[in-house]
Amino acid sequence: MKTFVYIDHFKGEVQPASWEALGLAKTFGTATALVFGSGLDEITKAAFEYGADEVIVVDDSALTDYRAEPYASTLSALASSSTPDLILFPTTARTRELAAMSAVDLNTGVLTDVTKCEMNGEQLVATRAIYEGKVLEKTVCSGKPVMATIPARAFPKPEHVAGKTGTLTKGEAKTDALTTVQGYSASESAVNLGDAGIIVSGGRGVSNNPSLGLDEAATAKVGFEMVGGLASLLGGAVGASRAAVDAGYITYSHQVGQTGKVVSPDLYIACGVSGAIQHIVGMRNAKVIVAINKDADAPIFKVARYGVVGDLFAIVPALTEALKKKWGSKFSDK
Amino acid sequence: MKIIACIKQVPDSEAKVTAADGKVSWGDAPLVINPFDEYAVEGALQQKEASGGTVTVLCVGPESAKDALKHALAMGADEAVLISDAALAELDTVGAARVLAAAINKVGGADMVVFGRQTLDNGAGLTPAQTARVLGWPMLGLAGQIKVDGGSVTVERVIEEGRQTVSAKLPAVLSVVQSIGEPRYPSFMGIRKASKATIPVWSLADINAAAPAAIITRTELMNPPARETTVEMIAGETPAEIAEKLADKILAEKVL
Ligand SMILES: Cc1cc2nc3c(=O)[nH]c(=O)nc-3n(C[C@H](O)[C@H](O)[C@H](O)COP(=O)(O)OP(=O)(O)OC[C@H]3O[C@@H](n4cnc5c(N)ncnc54)[C@H](O)[C@@H]3O)c2cc1C
Ligand SMILES: Nc1ncnc2c1ncn2[C@@H]1O[C@H](COP(=O)(O)O)[C@@H](O)[C@H]1O
Numbered sequence: 001m002k003t004f005v006y007i008d009h010f011k012g013e014v015q016p017a018s019w020e021a022l023g024l025a026k027t028f029g030t031a032t033a034l035v036f037g038s039g040l041d042e043i044t045k046a047a048f049e050y051g052a053d054e055v056i057v058v059d060d061s062a063l064t065d066y067r068a069e070p071y072a073s074t075l076s077a078l079a080s081s082s083t084p085d086l087i088l089f090p091t092t093a094r095t096r097e098l099a100a101m102s103a104v105d106l107n108t109g110v111l112t113d114v115t116k117c118e119m120n121g122e123q124l125v126a127t128r129a130i131y132e133g134k135v136l137e138k139t140v141c142s143g144k145p146v147m148a149t150i151p152a153r154a155f156p157k158p159e160h161v162a163g164k165t166g167t168l169t170k171g172e173a174k175t176d177a178l179t180t181v182q183g184y185s186a187s188e189s190a191v192n193l194g195d196a197g198i199i200v201s202g203g204r205g206v207s208n209n210p211s212l213g214l215d216e217a218a219t220a221k222v223g224f225e226m227v228g229g230l231a232s233l234l235g236g237a238v239g240a241s242r243a244a245v246d247a248g249y250i251t252y253s254h255q256v257g258q259t260g261k262v263v264s265p266d267l268y269i270a271c272g273v274s275g276a277i278q279h280i281v282g283m284r285n286a287k288v289i290v291a292i293n294k295d296a297d298a299p300i301f302k303v304a305r306y307g308v309v310g311d312l313f314a315i316v317p318a319l320t321e322a323l324k325k326k327w328g329s330k331f332s333d334k
Numbered sequence: 335m336k337i338i339a340c341i342k343q344v345p346d347s348e349a350k351v352t353a354a355d356g357k358v359s360w361g362d363a364p365l366v367i368n369p370f371d372e373y374a375v376e377g378a379l380q381q382k383e384a385s386g387g388t389v390t391v392l393c394v395g396p397e398s399a400k401d402a403l404k405h406a407l408a409m410g411a412d413e414a415v416l417i418s419d420a421a422l423a424e425l426d427t428v429g430a431a432r433v434l435a436a437a438i439n440k441v442g443g444a445d446m447v448v449f450g451r452q453t454l455d456n457g458a459g460l461t462p463a464q465t466a467r468v469l470g471w472p473m474l475g476l477a478g479q480i481k482v483d484g485g486s487v488t489v490e491r492v493i494e495e496g497r498q499t500v501s502a503k504l505p506a507v508l509s510v511v512q513s514i515g516e517p518r519y520p521s522f523m524g525i526r527k528a529s530k531a532t533i534p535v536w537s538l539a540d541i542n543a544a545a546p547a548a549i550i551t552r553t554e555l556m557n558p559p560a561r562e563t564t565v566e567m568i569a570g571e572t573p574a575e576i577a578e579k580l581a582d583k584i585l586a587e588k589v590l
Contacts, residue, residue: 010495068463068473093493097475100427100463109426109549112458125553131455134351135358138554178472182488182499192494198590234590252478252492252513258347258454259369259512266589277348284561288587290580291565304565306583308576318577326581327590 001029001119004056004084004145006075006099007047008092009035010066011184014043016157016195017090019050021150023158024117025088026051034078036071036173038064048165051158055166060173065181066094072101073174079106084145086124091149091194099147108143115154124148132258132281152194153264187253191237193261198236198268199286201256202227202312203279204243205272205293209313220249226316227271233320239263239283241273257282271312275300292316335387335482338447339378339411340434340465341371343395343402344454353555358455367402370450372517375406377480377510378448379518385482388412390441394422394433400533407528408520414531415441419538421545427456429546431464436543437536438469446487449509451476462509472502478513 003025007018025031033052035043040059047055058074075098079087087102089095091113099110116127124146125138141147193199206223207216214222224238231238239261240254256263258278268286273279275291275298283289284303291304292315301307308315345351349363367375378389391406391414393399403414417437425433438444447469452459466473477489478497488501492511520528538545568583570576584590 010493013495015494068466068475072467093476093491096459097463097473100460101467101473103428103460104431104464104467107428107549109428110458110460111550112460129558130457131345131351131358131360132347132457133558135353136556136558137552138556139550139552141550143549179474179500179502182501184496184498186496194494252511253494253496267584267587281347288584288589289563290584301565301567303561303563305563305587306580307565307567308580309567309569310573310576314573315576315580318573319580322574322577322581323584323590326585 001085004032004087006034006089008090008095015090015092017152020155020157021088021090022050024155036063049160053166056169056171058171058173062175063173067177067179068097070174070177071098073176076102076105087145087147089149091151109141111148113151114148191253193263196237197266198234199239199265200227200231200269201239202271203241203273230320241279270300274298335385335445336443337378337389338444339374339391340449341393342368342453343399344368353557367405368453373510373514374448374450375409376517377514379410392437403533404528408524414533416533416535418535424548426548426550427458427460430461431468432546434465435468436541440541445504447507451509451511466507472506474508477508477510
């Protein structure tokens with residue numbers, strides 16, 4: 001089987017699930033990585049090192065900023081001329097649009113957020129979650145090429161072999177942009193929850209500590225500093241409930257749940273999060289869930305592996321200390 | 335300005351959804367407007383308030399979906415149309431996009447079409463860009479803020495890496511996210527108006543569209559493997575003692 005893998009990147013940073021997609025492609029046969037943009041040497045080199053047999057580079061100043069229309073047209077043209085069986089994408093804001101549009105051009109379909117792929121003869125059968133993960137479906141795509149997006153951490157990352165090379169092909173850019181990028185501001189606290197192996201989250205509880213004698217916002221700031229301290233000790237990311245985001249304690253990019261990010265880390269520590277269904281659907285696939293909450297009846301304990309009924313302002317710093325003491329030296333190696 | 339919002343009806347997110355006999359079942363849980371699409375209606379209404387004009391809401395779905403359209407009317411939308419046809423029972427996103435594009439053309443004269451970010455049921459998040467592609471209009475996805483100025487629109491796009499300001503000429507297709515602002519509650523007057531409204535139903539013939547062939551099909555439906563979650567509560571005399579025990583448990587899980 002011949003697979004195209006779209007390598008998604010932004011300002012020179014590749015979304016790591018692109019490499020996971022490349023690894024998945026290799027299990028089916030040959031993999032051709034597609035790298036679009038301008039100034040792409042580093043990314044091209046990395047694509048070979050993560051296992052691409054071929055890299056098609058479309059390096060053109062018209063593609064410097066990602067825009068859905070020219071990227072989709074470029075992809076559709078390449079797919080029409082080289083007829084891959086499958087095109088894989090990491091699931092990101094960009095690829096949802098890009099794959100969506102190319103599927104219209106090529107009269108095929110996109111299987112989104114696929115967490116398992118099997119071959120049934122010649123046909124790819126993809127498993128994906130629907131209804132917020134309450135049920136799973138197996139789906140097939142009768143169009144060609146089959147297109148699929150994969151979430152971060154669903155498939156193993158392939159080995160990185162320094163210096164590995166392969167066939168380099170140059171492709172032609174389409175320049176039918178309909179939008180103009182005026183500017184960009186990085187999130188104050190860049191966070192990539194999807195790729196995080198460890199997430200420590202704060203909920204509305206981070207603002208509840210009358211003994212500090214501070215107002216709500218200042219208390220929440222102290223609370224999130226504690227949450228952040230534990231996260232950074234563990235080399236993890238900071239998550240949040242929607243209540244914490246809506247109250248302005250932290251930015252939306254940290255929100256876990258139905259209207260935020262769906263995450264699947266190895267460890268998820270929820271601090272002062274009640275565990276509303278809309279939060280649970282975003283984190284229940286975590287391998288180990290730890291909940292710290294004042295209220296013994298909080299629903300978060302229903303999905304947790306370990307629970308502590310207590311004040312996060314006491315437990316979180318104590319846990320940080322305990323972990324530092326027991327494993328401090330190992331953490332600093334990471 | 336003529337604004338169109340596209341909405342879907344889905345089972346309430348509190349519903350217990352299961353796979354039973356190869357079908358999705360949500361018991362007697364209510365069907366509601368897709369929560370992400372409430373933001374779409376909110377975004378459309380904000381633009382109407384800013385620039386004047388009308389908001390028309392479109393939904394492709396069964397007769398029951400009129401309730402979701404009525405919710406949008408109660409929020410303040412001016413008109414609602416249901417696109418319903420026996421040939422649309424199995425609809426994938428490319429199919430939905432082709433049908434919506436035909437309906438948008440039939441409404442005619444739209445300056446802006448606003449979508450939600452994704453549906454709760456299918457969760458693909460593909461339909462907005464696919465509709466834009468079929469129409470040949472620019473796509474401004476994941477807008478957290480919208481500003482119209484003469485014949486063009488500028489949005490602040492909320493992406494993984496931060497916020498990006500992107501503009502395009504109207505007409506354009508947008509999808510919106512939560513930062514647009516909390517969807518307004520239907521007013522008492524709105525609810526009264528909506529309950530009296532008759533919602534026109536368009537068939538495929540009415541919008542001059544052919545029945546789209548399903549490209550994506552489901553072959554199997556499953557309940558996720560039951561999760562063994564017996565919670566182990568960690569207690570102790572002092573926070574330090576609890577933390578000590580919890581740290582040991584976490585370390586033993588080998589997830590660090
Ligand atoms: C359509 C829709 C979409 C939604 N999407 C999301 C989403 O994506 N993500 C999301 O998270 N929510 C979402 N929600 C909101 C969700 O329903 C809840 O309102 C929200 O998750 C509650 O956040 P919380 O747990 O932080 O706050 P609360 O429910 O107020 O819980 C705070 C918890 O903190 C505990 N606590 C208080 N003080 C302390 C302390 N000092 N120490 C320890 N514990 C303490 C309390 O016992 C309580 O359990 C959505 C809702 C809707 C309707
Ligand atoms: N049947 C439908 N009728 C009207 N709008 C729809 C329909 N399905 C999807 N949409 C719109 O497209 C968005 C994305 O849907 P999806 O691609 O299914 O995740 C939704 O948030 C709606 O705004």
